[in-house]
Amino acid sequence: MKLKAIGITVALAVAGSAWAATVRDEPIQPLEAAKVTNPGKVELGKKLFFDPRLSRSGFISCNSCHNLSMGGSDNLKTSIGHNWQEGPINSPTVLNSSLAVAQFWDGRAATLKEQAGGPIANPGEMAFTHDLAIDVLQSIPGYVAEFKSVFGSSRVDIDKVTSAIAAFEETLVTPNSAFDAWLKGDDKALNTRELAGYKLFKDSGCVACHNGPAVGGTSFQKMGVVEPYKTASTAEGRAGVTGKDEDRFNFKVPTLRNVELTYPYFHDGAAQTLEEAVEIMGRLQLGRKYSQEEVGDIVAFLKTLTGDQPTFTMPMLPPSSNTTPKPRPFEK
């Protein structure tokens, strides 16, 4: 720690880009803001992300379950889909999802682009088809012009749609949390309790899975290592993708970035509070029974992972034309 402190003093003196050189050597790395290379594509993707016309009902958009006003989640145990269907799993946050090894709790989509097509066509979610969604978009002059401008062709297809949505999602990174400031050398960014919480989080083994810039998202792990996890959820996890029995109840380790905002917790949304989640994780994954004070310390640390939320102007969606297929919310 002494050496680090010296490093920081130097960085303070030279400031600017030299700062990065003094990042503390920890299992968690600071988040950096996304670099936007194609702003037109991001803007188109943002519109699509907010557009409920990508659903059969005309009512559900990506933002319905990944609400960017609420930490990129819906804060529900499991989500509400077309015709008020109860979803089988908790909606993971879209924030920092570009840093994950794969998408969905079971990792069945390799990329954000691949993921984006899923809910549109899922009968329990947006309940549309890719073809029908494309028919809708192709009938909207404002969209056609934007696709032409971004992709050089006014032919809308699902590949372009999901590529634009993914480009927008890649911008949804949340840098500048208190913990990042601490990682970058600001000793005052965390208070004593938060630091104690981080030390305990690290020393008791949470970082074995919750590591990297996203504090998770880099591996699949069994839910219930030391003790089995009791749940009403029928989700099988990674086994549904690999077909391997040893992957049963293996789920993608969720990011803990902004975890203060993404309640309730776990793939089944069964843990309502951070305290509950920490207590259960300690017991089931590490065989450790944290005291109430220890739980409070770790929760205090976890709340330092809330970063700058994406700030942007609410998008205006181009209006439908007379030929746009009509939404069918109540048709059986």
Add this chain to the structure above:
Amino acid sequence: MKLKAIGITVALAVAGSAWAATVRDEPIQPLEAAKVTNPGKVELGKKLFFDPRLSRSGFISCNSCHNLSMGGSDNLKTSIGHNWQEGPINSPTVLNSSLAVAQFWDGRAATLKEQAGGPIANPGEMAFTHDLAIDVLQSIPGYVAEFKSVFGSSRVDIDKVTSAIAAFEETLVTPNSAFDAWLKGDDKALNTRELAGYKLFKDSGCVACHNGPAVGGTSFQKMGVVEPYKTASTAEGRAGVTGKDEDRFNFKVPTLRNVELTYPYFHDGAAQTLEEAVEIMGRLQLGRKYSQEEVGDIVAFLKTLTGDQPTFTMPMLPPSSNTTPKPRPFEK
């Protein structure tokens, strides 16, 4: 018109505030941007407008049916409420609603503030109660601090909630349409067809009801004056408020501002296109059968009523606390 043209020339010469003095003498007046006197209250109201925790499910916010990315409407025939219930009436746009004589199609709320409490407690819409909504907000530290800052007291009540929502809604005015530019003297703001459409709109009597800055919203009128209106809707209109038989099928005249964005049309949302709406209105209200070209002219004029849409940063909602009552989307 000669005198007006002279007035305009003068205005062009002196510019600036003198411009307003030369507004054309028409049954429609230009919209002026809302003046924000209490930005903190507007900001709080914006958050509440976007917050689905004001609904029983935690899924439906004011913005769900009055979507500010889509002309302040949901672009559905009738809206989707709690548990996917089919609403009885088309959601009117929230844009420029502060200019209306009363709120809801039947005018049962005198003010925006009074209106704002309606959907929260309507079992077919957000399906909550005012008391439960207040319990939720009172449990959220970020909201409590904002209520304290805006109202001088950290006690949240429905009066403050609806007052803040109304303050936000009062800002949702859409000035600077092409038609406003023309009203203010810019002869080039409308093309020949748009001008012909406006002339026809005026001369054939549409302005009897669609007048004023909002091009409507100032009176209740019978739907089906010359010919009865055939509809599957059971909405009775103003009679439900006054109890008078002569008020049956009297509805508030909708604003035509941004009408290009607020499809489908009429209280039952039965007219899918502007062309259809104009044709039916001419026939039923005025006993006039417009030719296809005349309909096209009027539609061209109507599209000049699209103004600047409200532009604002997507709000970040303060997170729930451990004591916040949980949303109950699927509980019967």
